[in-house]
Amino acid sequence: MSENTRETENFTSIVEANTHYSKSFSQSELQPQPTRHISILTCMDSRMDPYKFAGLLDGEAHIIRNAGGRATEDAIRSLIISHKFLGTLDWFVIHHTNCGMTLVTDDVIGELLEGDLETAVLEEGVWVNPKRESTANTKPGSAVGKAIDWHTFTDLRESVLKDISTIRNHNLVPNHINIFGFIFDVKTGKLTPVN
Ligand SMILES: [Zn+2]
The missing domain is CATH 3.40.1050.10 (Carbonic anhydrase)
Structure with a gap:
């Protein structure tokens, strides 16, 4: 599924689900x-x-x-x-x-975000940034994540x-x-x- 198809499907399905929900909504007095x-x-x-x-x-x-x-x-x-x-x-x-x-540390989060901003994958228990092609529109990673307490x-x-x-x-x-x-x-x- 392409990015755009997924976005459209999620948008449409939420709007549809909410149409049903609001039709029988009975909690206006809460x-x-x-x-x-x-x-x-x-x-x-x-x-x-x-x-x-x-x-x-x-x-x-x-x-x-x-x-x-x-x-x-x-x-x-x-x-x-x-x-x-x-x-x-x-x-x-x-x-x-x-x-x-519990599956990651603050240091690893900082390192991964410095590498890039895309979704990391867990490979044999280790989080890694998969190799990807960057485009002109790709926002680069940043070291600011190293200063954040990720708890x-x-x-x-x-x-x-x-x-x-x-x-x-x-x-x-x-x-x-x-x-x-x-x-x-x-x-x-x-x-x-x-x-
Ligand atoms: Zn959790």
Whole structure:
């Protein structure tokens, strides 16, 4: 499939799917405050649907997602807003098995991005930039990625505990917020508490 065909197909299918969705949309009365006072910080991994795996319905929880589900400055910004303006009280930090952020290091990400900006491939456990022809339109790689904290990690339990501690110790997070840690298993769909 060529780039253009793929783009067109994805655009069209999303517009079509939404036409169906909006025809039977019945949630116009929902309020922005999550009714179960829950906020979940988790990874953007496409194999996980936090609303499904946690038995949630629309309007019941905030879901904050990024690569790894890490307690980055921006994730904490969202959590603070989630409580201060929208009343959440129970926060969940959920990392998962086979997370891409455990399969790479900050140094490797920096090196790969300096090489080029196209999608890398995993070859026998090592990420590499495949050889490609560059065109006049190809934007070159850059070393700026070497200065970014990508929040990669190796130990799931440690990363959950570290993120809980980062959130807990933030000056703008009140003491009465409950913070729970879990690991989601992408092979079984099971959540295991981390404590
Ligand atoms: Zn992940």
